[in-house]
Amino acid sequence: MAVRRLQxxxxxxxxxxxxxxxxxxxxxxxxxxxxxxxxPLVPARLLPLxxxxxxxxxxxxxxLQEEGRPATPPRGMFF
Amino acid sequence: MTNxxxxxxxxxxxxxxxxxxxxxxxxxxxxxxxxxxxxxxxFSRFGLTxxxxxxxxxxxxxxxxLLLGTHILTAILxxxxxxxxxxxxxxxxxxYRPLWxxxxxxxxDLLLVVYLSSKVRLRLPYRLWRGLHWLAWPxxxxxxxxxxGTGSDSRFGWFIIAALFSVGLVGAAALQRLxxxxxxxxxxxxxxxxxxxxxxxxxxxxxxxxxAPNWAKRAGTPQALLARSSR
Amino acid sequence: MSRLPAGALPxxxxxxADRPPTLxxxxxxxxxxxxxxxxxxxxxxxxxxxxxxxxxxxPLAAKLGAVLEQRRNEPAVVVNGVExxxxxxxxxxxxxxxxxxxxxxxxxxxxxxxxxxxxxxxGSRHRxxxxxxxxxxxxxxYRRPAITVRTVPDRYILGQExxxxxxxxxxxxxxxxxxxxxRKGLGGRPTLVSNVETFAQxxxxxxxxxxxxxxxxxxxxxxxxxxxxxxxxxxPTLTEVALGTPLATVLGGPPATPTLVGGLGGGxxxxxxxxxxxxxxxxxxxxxxxxxxxxxxxxxxxxLGETARLLRFAAAAGAAQCGPCRFGTAELALLFARLCGGDxxxxxxxxxxxxxxxxRGACSHPDGTARLAASALAAFPDGVEAHxxxxxxxxxxxxxxxxxxxxxxxxxxxxxxxxxxxxxxxxGERWR
Numbered sequence: 001m002a003v004r005r006l007q008x009x010x011x012x013x014x015x016x017x018x019x020x021x022x023x024x025x026x027x028x029x030x031x032x033x034x035x036x037x038x039x040p041l042v043p044a045r046l047l048p049l050x051x052x053x054x055x056x057x058x059x060x061x062x063x064l065q066e067e068g069r070p071a072t073p074p075r076g077m078f079f
Numbered sequence: 080m081t082n083x084x085x086x087x088x089x090x091x092x093x094x095x096x097x098x099x100x101x102x103x104x105x106x107x108x109x110x111x112x113x114x115x116x117x118x119x120x121x122f123s124r125f126g127l128t129x130x131x132x133x134x135x136x137x138x139x140x141x142x143x144x145l146l147l148g149t150h151i152l153t154a155i156l157x158x159x160x161x162x163x164x165x166x167x168x169x170x171x172x173x174x175y176r177p178l179w180x181x182x183x184x185x186x187x188d189l190l191l192v193v194y195l196s197s198k199v200r201l202r203l204p205y206r207l208w209r210g211l212h213w214l215a216w217p218x219x220x221x222x223x224x225x226x227x228g229t230g231s232d233s234r235f236g237w238f239i240i241a242a243l244f245s246v247g248l249v250g251a252a253a254l255q256r257l258x259x260x261x262x263x264x265x266x267x268x269x270x271x272x273x274x275x276x277x278x279x280x281x282x283x284x285x286x287x288x289x290x291a292p293n294w295a296k297r298a299g300t301p302q303a304l305l306a307r308s309s310r
Numbered sequence: 311m312s313r314l315p316a317g318a319l320p321x322x323x324x325x326x327a328d329r330p331p332t333l334x335x336x337x338x339x340x341x342x343x344x345x346x347x348x349x350x351x352x353x354x355x356x357x358x359x360x361x362x363x364x365x366x367x368x369p370l371a372a373k374l375g376a377v378l379e380q381r382r383n384e385p386a387v388v389v390n391g392v393e394x395x396x397x398x399x400x401x402x403x404x405x406x407x408x409x410x411x412x413x414x415x416x417x418x419x420x421x422x423x424x425x426x427x428x429x430x431x432x433g434s435r436h437r438x439x440x441x442x443x444x445x446x447x448x449x450x451x452y453r454r455p456a457i458t459v460r461t462v463p464d465r466y467i468l469g470q471e472x473x474x475x476x477x478x479x480x481x482x483x484x485x486x487x488x489x490x491x492x493r494k495g496l497g498g499r500p501t502l503v504s505n506v507e508t509f510a511q512x513x514x515x516x517x518x519x520x521x522x523x524x525x526x527x528x529x530x531x532x533x534x535x536x537x538x539x540x541x542x543x544x545x546p547t548l549t550e551v552a553l554g555t556p557l558a559t560v561l562g563g564p565p566a567t568p569t570l571v572g573g574l575g576g577g578x579x580x581x582x583x584x585x586x587x588x589x590x591x592x593x594x595x596x597x598x599x600x601x602x603x604x605x606x607x608x609x610x611x612x613x614l615g616e617t618a619r620l621l622r623f624a625a626a627a628g629a630a631q632c633g634p635c636r637f638g639t640a641e642l643a644l645l646f647a648r649l650c651g652g653d654x655x656x657x658x659x660x661x662x663x664x665x666x667x668x669x670r671g672a673c674s675h676p677d678g679t680a681r682l683a684a685s686a687l688a689a690f691p692d693g694v695e696a697h698x699x700x701x702x703x704x705x706x707x708x709x710x711x712x713x714x715x716x717x718x719x720x721x722x723x724x725x726x727x728x729x730x731x732x733x734x735x736x737x738g739e740r741w742r
Contacts, residue, residue: 010632
């Protein structure tokens with residue numbers, strides 16, 4: 001089973017908070033509105049939400065990285 | 080109030096479909112642009128999260144594209160106005176109201192670019208995607224002008240209501256965005272003024288253009304078609 | 311074969327008192343340009359436990375190995391001589407006074423990796439360094455790898471590896487998240503980028519071998535290190551010491567006043583500190599080896615007031631890219647100033663904000679800034695208490711303090727010409 005790690009690119013992140021809306025189990029917002037990763041490893045049940053968070057970030061700052069491989073973009077959401 | 084021509088050789092079912100899906104597409108585009116423009120974070124008090132607004136934006140874009148596809152297909156298939164396949168994407172190649180149909184073609188091109196680039200958003204460099212997405216701004220006004228300029232229904236109440244509702248949505252979203260974003264006062268007032276001016280110009284054009292008599296001829300409808308319809 | 315006695319200092323610094331050695335003099339002291347095969351180089355660097363001297367302390371063997379693994383393109387070698395930390399002058403001085411040693415290490419690495427060129431990036435304010443290294447590069451008869459010297463604007467953030475490589479590539483010089491220079495660096499090629507002093511150490515290692523290299527220093531990290539010492543309000547001096555030397559030995563007695571070690575992103579040591587100048591000891595004390603600088607406060611200066619001023623500088627010197635750093639460093643500076651002013655309520659918030667900075671940026675600037683603040687609170691609890699009770703002390707109020715040149719706050723990089731640095735005085739008796 002591949003281990004998946006959530007990463008947030010701080011140079012791209014603008015503190016919009018969309019990722020925290022989708023993944024409150026893993027992402028908190030600090031006092032300035034920027035994401036605080038409580039736990040970088042994504043459990044299997046949260047994987048679909050994690051993928052949605054990657055697709056939904058307006059600045060494309062959220063990345064999902066599989067152990068050992070560079071982060072790849074997810075498939076599209078519709079059709 | 081629909082202009083039903085009982086004689087053969089007049090506007091066919093396809094022509095009605097074209098007009099219907101065109102109007103529906105204009106509404107869908109209005110929703111799409113409004114949802115994209117609005118400040119998504121400001122809806123949280125209504126229980127609407129930013130990602131929900133964003134996903135709705137993507138859905139309505141897909142719906143708009145679907146409706147537009149039907150609109151264009153029926154227009155091409157319909158022999159009434161003689162619009163060819165090429166005219167869907169290349170402006171100015173029709174005999175029927177070349178300018179106004181052409182605007183629609185450009186708008187459709189822009190929508191294709193914006194939609195397709197967004198489907199592969201994460202594979203593109205962020206700045207490229209963002210630059211392409213800005214093409215959505217001219218997209219809506221072009222679609223609007225096309226709708227009023229080309230549409231044979233420009234003078235009918237139901238169309239005007241639908242179109243103005245669409246414009247209203249976009250305008251309201253733009254207003255909300257301008258009022259809730261962190262902008263310098265100068266930037267804010269300038270943008271608001273530009274918005275108001277744009278609305279005014281559009282309104283004036285409407286009054287002396289499509290809503291004024293004899294628009295069909297002024298818009299470039301070929302003589303032959305003018306003679307056929309009772310306008 | 312070694313011409314230099316193993317246990318003697320200086321090794322890195324030149325023996326010449328008045329001018330940099332010519333190529334002939336350099337070769338008579340250390341030998342001709344050393345060559346090594348790639349694998350040999352990696353093994354040597356690993357055996358000698360050579361770590362970067364730029365602040366990151368990354369094992370050089372790992373960097374070399376990572377570049378070697380990439381077979382697609384011709385690699386590149388970048389020598390980071392930007393030295394933008396206001397407390398550090400070691401790299402500029404090395405390039406000005408002993409450039410051949412640095413170039414030996416860089417060229418040998420380039421030859422082993424198969425890189426066609428070596429780029430030496432020098433901060434624009436280090437004029438003598440520019441002159442020194444350019445002259446030395448011209449002196450050298452070896453055509454490949456070619457040595458290019460590039461001047462880089464005097465901006466704090468450009469000392470960071472990814473920002474530097476971005477700048478050299480013609481882009482904005484800002485730190486990059488997930489930067490992997492060994493895969494895509496200068497011109498998109500696998501790049502070995504390391505500090506000037508690191509390359510000089512590599513040169514020594516290649517010239518004289520591992521046993522010689524290990525003759526001084528600690529078993530965990532052998533060799534020497536350069537320290538820029540700022541004592542009181544005098545001119546800075548450059549000292550070369552064996553790693554693991556007690557600080558008291560370096561300074562001729564334990565520091566009489568609080569000392570900031572490691573530069574802007576380092577940490578305070580209380581007066582009378584008796585530890586050793588080593589990565590581990592300094593980290594354990596809440597400080598850091600960093601860029602190898604030591605600022606011994608003049609008598610009467612207040613370390614808390616100076617920290618407040620440094621935090622303001624750090625907040626302004628950041629790239630302003632990553633939100634937590636941009637807002638956090640500014641808030642840290644503000645809170646610390648209020649602490650000095652006697653505001654009791656800020657202590658808890660200070661610790662919270664410092665905690666929010668660690669690991670939240672694309673580079674280690676927020677981490678270093680947090681360390682600076684935290685070390686001040688930890689090293690001077692009495693001072694903190696006194697300030698909270700009685701408000702700002704006279705030194706705080708003045709906020710004068712003898713500060714190193716170049717420590718000026720600015721929101722944006724200046725447009726005027728580079729400020730000439732004051733390199734360590736080039737006089738024989740100042741070296742130790």
